[in-house]
Amino acid sequence: MATDTSNSIDSNHSSSAYERLEQDILTGHLKPGERLRLKELIETYNTGNSPMREALSRLSARGLVVREENRGFSVPHASKESLKELLKTRCWLEEIGLRESITAGGSEWEEGIVLAFHWLHQATNSDESSSGRKSPKWSKYHLGFHVALISACESSILIDFCTQLQGRSFRYSNLAKISKHAGRNELEEHREIKDATLNRDADLAVSKLHKHYTTTLEILLASDRFD
Amino acid sequence: MATDTSNSIDSNHSSSAYERLEQDILTGHLKPGERLRLKELIETYNTGNSPMREALSRLSARGLVVREENRGFSVPHASKESLKELLKTRCWLEEIGLRESITAGGSEWEEGIVLAFHWLHQATNSDESSSGRKSPKWSKYHLGFHVALISACESSILIDFCTQLQGRSFRYSNLAKISKHAGRNELEEHREIKDATLNRDADLAVSKLHKHYTTTLEILLASDRFD
DNA sequence: GATTAACAATATATCGAAAATTTTGGAGCA
DNA sequence: TGCTCCAAAATTTTCGATATATTGTTAATC
Known part of the structure; x- marks a missing residue:
C-alpha cells in the first residue's frame, strides 16, 4: 500500500x-x-x-x-566556458548525425521530421497565445524535432550522445531564464533547417543548424547569468 | 581495519x-x-x-x-551489427577530435603524442619479447595514445565520449581473442597516424586513423565470435 | 494433453540503523 | 589575531533484514 x-x-x-x-x-x-x-x-x-x-x-x-x-x-557548475564547449560539441555531433541521415534516411525518416515539425509548430502557437514562456510541451517537441533530424544516422550511440547534450543545453536555457527573445523567430529557424534537410541539401541544412545554435549561444551568453 | x-x-x-x-x-x-x-x-x-x-x-x-x-x-550483448556501429561512431568522433587538435594543438599536445607513442612503442616491444599477447600495460598505453591524439580538441565532452567508445571497442577485441594478427603491423599503423598528425596533415592523419579502425573491424568480424 | 491457478523458490528493490568519514566549532596557546 | 588540536555534529557510506517482484513447479481443470 x-x-x-x-x-x-x-x-x-x-x-x-x-x-x-x-x-x-x-x-x-x-x-x-x-x-x-x-x-x-x-x-x-x-x-x-x-x-x-x-x-x-x-x-x-x-x-x-x-x-x-x-x-x-x-549540481554541476554552469559557466560561459562550458556552455561554449557544450554547444560547440553539439554542433559537431549533430552535423554528423544530420549529414548521415540526409544520405541514408528514407521516407520513414522524412515523415518523422514532418510530424516532429508539425508538433513543434502547434506547441509554438499555443505557447504564444497563452504565456510568452516556453512550456514543457514545447521543450518536449523541440527535443523531438532535433532528434528526428538525426534519427536516420544509423548510430544509436550518436543519438544517445546528442540527447545527453540536448539535455544539458536545455538546462542552460532554463538557467538563463529567457523564453522569448526579441527579433528571434525560432520557429522560422526550425523551418529552414527542416526544409533544407528534406531537400537533401546537406550543406545548407548544416549551415542553418549551426546558425541556430550560434544564435542560441549568443543569446545565452548575453543573459550574463553564468560565471 | x-x-x-x-x-x-x-x-x-x-x-x-x-x-x-x-x-x-x-x-x-x-x-x-x-x-x-x-x-x-x-x-x-x-x-x-x-x-x-x-x-x-x-x-x-x-x-x-x-x-x-x-x-x-x-552484460551487454555483442553483435557484429553493434560492433560496426561502434567503430563507425568512433571514426566520426575521433575524426573531429583529431582535426580540431591539429588545428588548435600546441607544443604541449605534440609532446603528449610523442611521449604516448614512445610508451606504446616500449610496450609493444616488451610484449613481443615475452608473450605474443597484448598485455594490460599495452592496452593502457594504446588508450593513452588515442586520447593524446585528440586531447587538444578543446572539448572534454568529446574526449569523454571517445574514451567510452574506446572501452567498448576494447571489449570486442578481448572477446574476439585475437592478440597478434598475421600481416598486421599495428605499431607501424600508429606511427603513421602519429607522423601525419605531427606534420599537421589532417586529411592524411584522418585517413590513416580510419584505415586503422577499418582494419580492426575486419579482423574482429573475421574472428566470427559474435552473432 | 494442454492450459492455467496457486504456491514455493529465487532474486531484486527498499528500508532503517550502524559504521565510517568529513565538517564544524571552540578551547588552548603562541 | 591567528593557529593547531580535539571533540561534537552533520553527512555520507555501508550493512543486515524486510518487502516486493519475478520465475519455476505442481496440481487442478477443461
Missing part, C-alpha cells in the same frame, strides 16, 4: 527519483553548485536512502550530477 | 566495485548476455548490497551494463 504521490510510469523508486531529480536539475529548479544532501532529497522525493543514492549515481555517470568521493553530490 | 583485498586507489567500496566490474566486463572475463546476479557479485567483489548496486547503476548509465527494471542487470 505504498503511497505513490508521483504519476510516473516507472514502477520502482529509483527510476522515479532519477527522473524527477533529472527534471529539477534540467529545469534549473536546482541551482548550479548546489549541494544535494541525501537527507533532503529523501524528503523531497519521498523515497529511501538506497533508491536515492542509486538515482544520484546514475545521474553522475551521465554528467548531470557531480560526485565527490565521501563528500556527496552536487 | 577493513580488509582491502584490492590495491585500488579509491577509498570506498562502490568505486572499487565499479572499477573491478568494469574491468571484468571490458576484458571479456564476463561474457556478453551473462546475468549479473547481485548475490554472486557481492561474493566476488567482497562488498555489500548497496555499493554493488551503485556500481551497477553507474555502469548501466554508461552503457557498460544492461539494466532491466525489476529483473536485474546483465
Whole structure:
C-alpha cells in the first residue's frame, strides 16, 4: 500500500527519483553548485536512502550530477566556458548525425521530421497565445524535432550522445531564464533547417543548424547569468 | 581495519566495485548476455548490497551494463551489427577530435603524442619479447595514445565520449581473442597516424586513423565470435 | 494433453540503523 | 589575531533484514 504521490510510469523508486531529480536539475529548479544532501532529497522525493543514492549515481555517470568521493553530490557548475564547449560539441555531433541521415534516411525518416515539425509548430502557437514562456510541451517537441533530424544516422550511440547534450543545453536555457527573445523567430529557424534537410541539401541544412545554435549561444551568453 | 583485498586507489567500496566490474566486463572475463546476479557479485567483489548496486547503476548509465527494471542487470550483448556501429561512431568522433587538435594543438599536445607513442612503442616491444599477447600495460598505453591524439580538441565532452567508445571497442577485441594478427603491423599503423598528425596533415592523419579502425573491424568480424 | 491457478523458490528493490568519514566549532596557546 | 588540536555534529557510506517482484513447479481443470 505504498503511497505513490508521483504519476510516473516507472514502477520502482529509483527510476522515479532519477527522473524527477533529472527534471529539477534540467529545469534549473536546482541551482548550479548546489549541494544535494541525501537527507533532503529523501524528503523531497519521498523515497529511501538506497533508491536515492542509486538515482544520484546514475545521474553522475551521465554528467548531470557531480560526485565527490565521501563528500556527496552536487549540481554541476554552469559557466560561459562550458556552455561554449557544450554547444560547440553539439554542433559537431549533430552535423554528423544530420549529414548521415540526409544520405541514408528514407521516407520513414522524412515523415518523422514532418510530424516532429508539425508538433513543434502547434506547441509554438499555443505557447504564444497563452504565456510568452516556453512550456514543457514545447521543450518536449523541440527535443523531438532535433532528434528526428538525426534519427536516420544509423548510430544509436550518436543519438544517445546528442540527447545527453540536448539535455544539458536545455538546462542552460532554463538557467538563463529567457523564453522569448526579441527579433528571434525560432520557429522560422526550425523551418529552414527542416526544409533544407528534406531537400537533401546537406550543406545548407548544416549551415542553418549551426546558425541556430550560434544564435542560441549568443543569446545565452548575453543573459550574463553564468560565471 | 577493513580488509582491502584490492590495491585500488579509491577509498570506498562502490568505486572499487565499479572499477573491478568494469574491468571484468571490458576484458571479456564476463561474457556478453551473462546475468549479473547481485548475490554472486557481492561474493566476488567482497562488498555489500548497496555499493554493488551503485556500481551497477553507474555502469548501466554508461552503457557498460544492461539494466532491466525489476529483473536485474546483465552484460551487454555483442553483435557484429553493434560492433560496426561502434567503430563507425568512433571514426566520426575521433575524426573531429583529431582535426580540431591539429588545428588548435600546441607544443604541449605534440609532446603528449610523442611521449604516448614512445610508451606504446616500449610496450609493444616488451610484449613481443615475452608473450605474443597484448598485455594490460599495452592496452593502457594504446588508450593513452588515442586520447593524446585528440586531447587538444578543446572539448572534454568529446574526449569523454571517445574514451567510452574506446572501452567498448576494447571489449570486442578481448572477446574476439585475437592478440597478434598475421600481416598486421599495428605499431607501424600508429606511427603513421602519429607522423601525419605531427606534420599537421589532417586529411592524411584522418585517413590513416580510419584505415586503422577499418582494419580492426575486419579482423574482429573475421574472428566470427559474435552473432 | 494442454492450459492455467496457486504456491514455493529465487532474486531484486527498499528500508532503517550502524559504521565510517568529513565538517564544524571552540578551547588552548603562541 | 591567528593557529593547531580535539571533540561534537552533520553527512555520507555501508550493512543486515524486510518487502516486493519475478520465475519455476505442481496440481487442478477443461
